[in-house]
Amino acid sequence: xxxxxxxxxxxxxxxxxxxxxxSFGSLQVxxxxxxxxxxxxxxxxxxxxxxxxxVLIKIIVGLMYPDRGSVKVLGQEVDKLDTKEMDxxxxxxxxxxxxxxxxxxxxxxxxxxxxxxxxxxxLDSREVNKAIEGVLSDVGLLxxxxxxxxxxxxxxxxxxxxxxxxxxxPEIMLYDxxxxxxxxxxxxxxxxxxNEVQQKYHxxxxxxxxxxxxxxxxxxxIAVLLNxxxxxxxxxxxxxxxxxxDIMSFYNYNFINES
Amino acid sequence: MNQxxxxxxxxxxxxxxxxxxxxxxxxxxxxxxxxxxxFLPPYEFREIIRQxxxxxxxxxxxxxxxxxxxxxxxxxxxxxSLADFGATSWLPSLVSIAVVxxxxxxxTALITAGKxxxxxxxxxxxxxxxxQIDAMEVSGTNPFKFLVGSRIVATTLMVPAxxxxxxxxxxxxxxxxxxxxEMTSMKSFFQDAFSTISFLDIYxxxxxxxxxxxxxGVAGCYQxxxxxxxxxxxxRAANSAVVISMFLIFIEEMIIVQIVTSIR
Numbered sequence: 400x401x402x403x404x405x406x407x408x409x410x411x412x413x414x415x416x417x418x419x420x421x422s423f424g425s426l427q428v429x430x431x432x433x434x435x436x437x438x439x440x441x442x443x444x445x446x447x448x449x450x451x452x453x454v455l456i457k458i459i460v461g462l463m464y465p466d467r468g469s470v471k472v473l474g475q476e477v478d479k480l481d482t483k484e485m486d487x488x489x490x491x492x493x494x495x496x497x498x499x500x501x502x503x504x505x506x507x508x509x510x511x512x513x514x515x516x517x518x519x520x521x522l523d524s525r526e527v528n529k530a531i532e533g534v535l536s537d538v539g540l541l542x543x544x545x546x547x548x549x550x551x552x553x554x555x556x557x558x559x560x561x562x563x564x565x566x567x568x569p570e571i572m573l574y575d576x577x578x579x580x581x582x583x584x585x586x587x588x589x590x591x592x593x594n595e596v597q598q599k600y601h602x603x604x605x606x607x608x609x610x611x612x613x614x615x616x617x618x619x620x621i622a623v624l625l626n627x628x629x630x631x632x633x634x635x636x637x638x639x640x641x642x643x644x645d646i647m648s649f650y651n652y653n654f655i656n657e658s
Numbered sequence: 659m660n661q662x663x664x665x666x667x668x669x670x671x672x673x674x675x676x677x678x679x680x681x682x683x684x685x686x687x688x689x690x691x692x693x694x695x696x697f698l699p700p701y702e703f704r705e706i707i708r709q710x711x712x713x714x715x716x717x718x719x720x721x722x723x724x725x726x727x728x729x730x731x732x733x734x735x736x737x738x739s740l741a742d743f744g745a746t747s748w749l750p751s752l753v754s755i756a757v758v759x760x761x762x763x764x765x766t767a768l769i770t771a772g773k774x775x776x777x778x779x780x781x782x783x784x785x786x787x788x789x790q791i792d793a794m795e796v797s798g799t800n801p802f803k804f805l806v807g808s809r810i811v812a813t814t815l816m817v818p819a820x821x822x823x824x825x826x827x828x829x830x831x832x833x834x835x836x837x838x839x840e841m842t843s844m845k846s847f848f849q850d851a852f853s854t855i856s857f858l859d860i861y862x863x864x865x866x867x868x869x870x871x872x873x874x875g876v877a878g879c880y881q882x883x884x885x886x887x888x889x890x891x892x893x894r895a896a897n898s899a900v901v902i903s904m905f906l907i908f909i910e911e912m913i914i915v916q917i918v919t920s921i922r
Contacts, residue, residue: 457792460796461796462792462795462796486798486800487798489795489796489797489798490798492796494792494793494796496789496792496793497789498788498789500788500789500790500792500793501790501793502785502790502793503784503785503788503790504781513794513797513799514797514798514799517797517798517799518797518798518799520700560793563793563797564797567797567798
């Protein structure tokens with residue numbers, strides 16, 4: 400699988416995290432975490448379960464608040480935004496949930512229509528339909544438009560979930576385990592879709608995953624989160640050019656090292 | 659959210675009491691938040707109407723059957739006692755007072771708590787654990803207003819409407835039984851029934867229904883919206899929504915009856 404070279408602007412940081420700390424009771428999940436994401440790049444975040452990857456992206460989108468540190472997204476300090484500013488800010492962020500989080504009581508069309516009519520009330524029904532059909536075509540699922548989420552496969556749900564975030568034309572995409580629970584073929588479709596979204600919608604993204612195939616083929620840079628902080632950062636080859644057993648355990652698990 | 663609580667001392671009486679007061683405080687905050695968001699635009703009229711349809715219209719069949727049976731059974735059970743005094747002509751008055759003052763609001767509220775309260779708890783709980791509420795929040799929609807606000811408004815509006823309907827159906831059931839036994843005409847039955855009902859009776863009955871409806875909405879939404887611990891939590895939310903609202907309905911019934919009696 401070959402990825403087209405994205406237009407990454409290294410002079411333009413869209414997400415800047417400095418000294419981030421977050422604890423739950425006595426358990427400190429994130430410790431002095433620093434991370435920068437450039438405009439146009441896909442940043443992959445690798446880490447074991449329970450290391451705070453999902454917590455990190457929930458803090459980025461304002462679903463959780465940090466104990467200490469600064470999280471600046473598109474130039475705005477997330478934890479200092481009031482309700483109105485937060486609503487406007489969130490329209491610039493697309494969040495693809497691990498379990499897709501499609502609204503069970505709505506059809507695919509209604510799932511996509513919901514954020515659109517709630518946030519762009521001046522659109523008429525023709526424009527709404529055009530936007531829905533447009534993003535569904537982009538994710539290759541136009542035929543499912545009148546189906547219920549329960550009638551979709553896991554991969555289709557993920558793609559509809561991504562379409563639902565794309566309908567608001569976000570500048571940043573946050574993917575929480577986009578390939579988890581999918582068969583290899585569906586995983587490859589999602590990987591391809593993530594790259595297509597980056598190219599077509601010019602998004603910058605954070606992709607949380609355990610799947611090194613996904614990491615290798617979507618990320619310009621890989622960050623490994625260990626013990627609450629970013630342990631390694633760089634291209635795929637740079638990150639895994641090490642003898643550190645904690646880092647290599649990811650590689651060995653995914654690619655069964657012959658040595 | 660993934661907040662962990664230190665429950666290690668919660669089995670001690672002091673820990674339980676503390677937990678209880680924290681819970682009460684959280685419920686009050688929840689109610690205050692409801693009143694804060696519900697009067698601010700944009701208003702969720704479409705969702706409120708949708709919820710009124712599900713909560714009200716979809717409960718009509720159950721309310722009709724229970725109301726009708728209560729009317730018949732209450733009349734049948736009361737007849738022998740009144741017959742001993744040769745006072746079966748008082749049946750319409752007796753039934754109407756019992757239905758309007760107590761049975762209609764109480765029975766309607768209990769049925770709604772069981773049917774609607776559990777449904778709200780389970781639905782919101784399931785949305786919470788499957789991150790649908792988070793998804794709504796990150797898409798720039800206020801999930802509290804959309805999900806909680808609309809449901810509480812709908813239960814507060816629909817329980818009084820269902821109560822009045824339940825009362826009418828119960829009276830109809832009673833009339834059929836009285837007519838079959840005493841050959842009383844419909845006009846005579848309802849004249850007797852309504853002559854003993856005061857404005858205060860109707861007013862207190864509707865007030866009760868409004869309070870019960872609000873309670874059912876708050877209990878269901880609070881339990882569902884704060885669900886934790888996956889699918890097990892969803893079941894617990896549905897169950898707690900029913901148990902708590904039924905318990906509160908009886909407490910409120912007692913308080914309102916005391917107030918109305920002191921006014922009367």
